[in-house]
Amino acid sequence: MKYLALIYSAQNSGPMPGTPEFGEFMGGYQTATKTYQDDEVMLAGEALEDTSTATSIRIRNGKTETMDGPFAETKEQLGGFYLFECKNIDEAIKYAEMIPTAKYGTIEVRPIMDYSKFD
């Protein structure tokens, strides 16, 4: 099973750059990523640029509307993700718990759709 761990947090909720906590926080990401690689469960993982750099696109009446900003202005924004290959949700939760942002924000774990079920 593939699971996407979506990393949500409010802006400035985690440690600030330059503080010792920030070093620990980033170190936490390195440790987590290393664990995922060693356990061979990580298919992908990236951090996203700030939501101020987001562009939203939609097509209405055949016309593309391009807008500045994320799809929804919510307090917690998507900041990055990991894509895991796990046996089941318990395993996915175990790995998602290691994401340092879990302490400040929220990690949403979503199974990737299995198209073979439509075969």
Next chain:
Amino acid sequence: MTKISNTDHAFSTTLAHDVIEKLVREEWGKLLASLIAQLQDFQLAEDSLQDALESALHHWQRNGLPRTPAAWLLQTGRRKAIDRLRRQANFSSKSSQIAYETQLNNLMETDSNEMALDHAPEIPDERLALIFTCCHPAIEKKSRIALTLHTLGGLTTGEIAHAFLDTQTAMAQRLVRAKRKIKHAAIPYAVPAPAQWPQRLQAVLGVIYLIFNEGYFCTNGAELVRTNLCDEALRLTKILRELKPNEPEIEGLLALILLHDSRRTTRQNQHGQIIALEDQDRTSWDKQKIIDGLDMLNMALKRKKPGPFQTQAAISAVHAEATDYGDTNWDEIVALYEHLYQLQPNPVVTLNKIVAISHAQSTSIAYDMLGEVEVSLAEYQPFYATKAEFLQNLGRIHEAEIAFLKAIDLSGEENIRLFLQQKLGKMLRNN
């Protein structure tokens, strides 16, 4: 299970019906758990077992009871599952499902051979895995309760809907959603590993305790069903203890349920109105349940692995042991709530501790402590009911009235509203 001879040809419709009903009550969880383990599909297992029951009614009426009705149902359930899989249009194209079908067929052959023998094949008990799946924290809270009652208790969607004052459609949708999540998010059908065990066990016990509470705090209209929920919670806890003996928190929950349940008949009058603990007729408490509850608690405490359910049972035990309300050892209750708070830091525990302090020390000391929880319990009915009583005891009648009205406003249950209204009425008449 009751053994009934299969030689009796004149097997009446009602008898077949009764046997099936009894089987469903006693064996449903076990049969379903076993089928799910083999099929790895909740919905398919449930539908197939339902098919098997229909089939049973038909066959048993005609041919009498099989030697081992439960094994018959399980085997028929598997066959029905194969039928269902075959009917899926795409079936032949998928080699994995063919392999799977072959495997199921093999299983059935083994079973047929065993059924020819005199002994019933032992149905492997997979219920522990099933309980943990149904109570998985990734499933929405109310759905965990519904799913547990449905799969392990064999309650129908209608019965569960009735007990939770929900419509049957809404409850059916809730169950479908939960089963869909189990399948698509791959919620495992397994007993958790030792590292996860304590936390996951608390989730399971929490669900059973909620089932008990739903039944215990019964309201108008649905009383009978809700009383059954108490029995169902008791039954589930006993099954859990059977499946996992020597686990002090399971024993703790069993003790807690028994001790609470000993007061079931005295906590309401014949009109369904609530009678507070201090006004209950203690001579009518169920002595046997108290003895059993205390024994169970002592057994748990001897294991020296404290936990929240053992602590709550200990609190209930202090009440059970007091000959009257005034005689209650409130100091011990205060200490137990403090201990509980260490295990489960939440403001409701603090509120209960404050109530105990009002008895152990004084109302004015307790009243001053209410500020600690005022913000977090701003929408919690018992907070205002407690505040109202404290204010009444302190002679601050006008403020007490405001608190009573707020509590009445927040009560969701009719009989609690009535209970509070009567208290308020009595206070106003006497002042």
